[in-house]
Amino acid sequence: MTERTLILVKPDGVRRGLSGEVLRRVEAKGYALVAVELRTATPELLAEHYAEHLGKPFYDPLVEFMLSGPVLAAVAEGERVIEGFRSLSGATDPTTAAPGTIRGDLARAWDAPVIHNIVHGSDSVASAEREIGLWFPGL
Secondary structure, eight states: OEEEEEEEEOHHHHHTTOHHHHHHHHHHTTOEEEEEEEEOOOHHHHHHHTGGGTTSTTHHHHHHHHTSSOEEEEEEEEETHHHHHHHHHOOSSTTTSOTTSHHHHHOOGGGOTTTSSSEEEOOSHHHHHHHHHHHOTTO
């Protein structure tokens, strides 16, 4: 089934010059890039994006980190792209992310695992639709 997903290269990935490598891996997997934009997130956008995490212990550090620099936002399209990109990303914790995945190869576990883990990808069709609507309202 053809789907769309939101991909964010987080500030650590942008800062380290890994945006191109992330996009290369997405395209190499066979997914099409529908939209790509380097932008600075706002507190309001992040509050909506991470609304389901409000009140959790990692919420404030995550929002603060996401405000620390530019984010590369992208929409990818393809067969089962949501599941495919999450597999390509690897486990949330870079220490346990498998070699060959974005986080396994590129994320540094000592940089605050789980928050500083290079990328975000939507976790369901409903999340993808909501997140794409927030980051790319014109799509």
